[in-house]
Amino acid sequence: MKVKFTNLYKLVPEKKKINKKINYLIKNSKFVGGENVKNFEKNFSKYIGSNYCVGVGNGTDALEIAVKSLKLKKNSEIIVPNNTWISTAEAVLNNGYRVVFCDINLNDYTICTKSLEKKISKKTSAIIAVHLYGNPADMSKIKKLVRGKKIKIIEDCAQAHGTKIKNKHVGTFGDVGTFSFFPGKNLGAFGDGGAIVTNSKKIFEYCFRSRNHGALKKYDHIFSGRNSRLDTIQSAILDIKLKSYEKKVFKKRNELAKRYFKNLDTIKQIKLFNLIKSNKSCFHQFVIRTDNRNNLKKYLEKKGIDTMIHYPYMLNELEFFKNKKKLKNSYKLGSKILSLPISEEHSFKDIDYISNSIINFFKK
Ligand SMILES: Cc1ncc(COP(=O)(O)O)c(C=O)c1O
Structure with a gap:
C-alpha cells in the first residue's frame, strides 16, 4: 500500500465550478482587484470573526506588513517561538527589529509561556504567537503576560484555518492576525496568497494601503508601500473553497x-x-x-x-x-x-x- 503525504490535485474540490470561474475571469480580463477580491475578504473576515480582512500576496508579506502596521519602537525586540517557519522571524528582521527566540512547549509545540515570561523585557515591543501545526497557542496566558505593558501581539495563523479557542477563531485575540494560502495549507490557493485580519480600523487602513503602494486608488499614494495584492483568480478560488x-x-x-x-x-x-x-x-x-x-x-x-x-x-x-x-x-x-x-x-x-x-x- 502507498500513502502519499499530500496529493494537491486530489485536494481540489468542485473542479468544474472552479474551472468555470477561472474561464469567466480570463474571458473578462479580471486579473487584479475587483469584486472577487472584496467578496473573499468579506467572507473570510466573517469566517474568522474579525472586523477587517486584507488580502495580500502571501503569508510572509502578511506578517511583514502586519509588523510594520504596529509602528513599534525603533531597535526594539520582538519575541518569536524557536520552532516555526522562517517567515515569522524574517518579518521581524526585514522591519529592522531584533528577534528574541523563545522556547516552545512539548504538549502542542506552540510558544512556551514560562519561557516567554522570562524573555519579556523593557526592550520587548511585540510577541508573535504562532499557532503551529494548527494547534492554538495559549492566548489568554500571553495576554495576561503583556497586560499593562506596551507590548503588541501578532498571531501567525498561517497553519491555523479554523483553529479555535473556546469557539473564538485564532487571529482575533491579539492586535493583528496573519494567514497563508500557500497551496499545501489547509485552505490553499492555486499559487501564493495570504491575508491579514484585525479588529482595528487603524491597522486595517495601514495594511490596506500598504499592499498597494500606499494608495487606496490610482495615484493616491500617501506613504511608501509595496505591491502585495491577493490576485483576482486566487480570491475567486479561495472563496469557492472557503464555502466547504x-x-x-x-x-x-x-x-x-x-x-x-x-x-x-x-x-x-x-x-x-x-x-x-x-x-x-x-x-x-x-x-x-x-x-x-x-x-x-x-x-x-x-x-x-x-x-x-x-x-x-x-x-x-x-x-x-x-x-x-x-x-x-x-x-x-x-x-x-x-x-x-x-x-x-x-x-x-x-x-x-x-x-x-x-x-x-x-x-x-
Ligand atoms: C508558520 C508560518 N508562517 C508563515 C508562513 C509564510 O507563508 P507563505 O509561504 O504564504 O509566505 C508559513 C508558510 O509556510 C508558515 O507555515
Missing part, C-alpha cells in the same frame, strides 16, 4: 486525528499532541515525537508511507541567527519530530495502515 472548508476539510482532519490518537495512544515510545479539549485544532500537521525518529522514518518509507519533518532545524540553530542560547524543550527537537500524513483526501484505512506500521516498528 468546515465540512470538507476541518471536520475530516479532526476525524482522522481522532483515529491517530485512538490507534497510537498506548505506544510508550512516541509522544502525541496533548491538547486542551475546549480548543479546536485544524490539524494542519499531525506530529509525533520519538528518539528513534530516523529509523522510524526509514521503516515507514519501506512500507510506502511518506512522512515529513516540520522542521528539521530550530530557528536558533540557523547559521545567520546570532542568538544561539540553548532553549531546553526545542533543543535538537528537529531530530525527534515526524509529521504523519493527514489531509481530507486520506481515509481511515490509510490512518490505520500508518498506525499499524508504527506499532509494528516498535514491537520489533
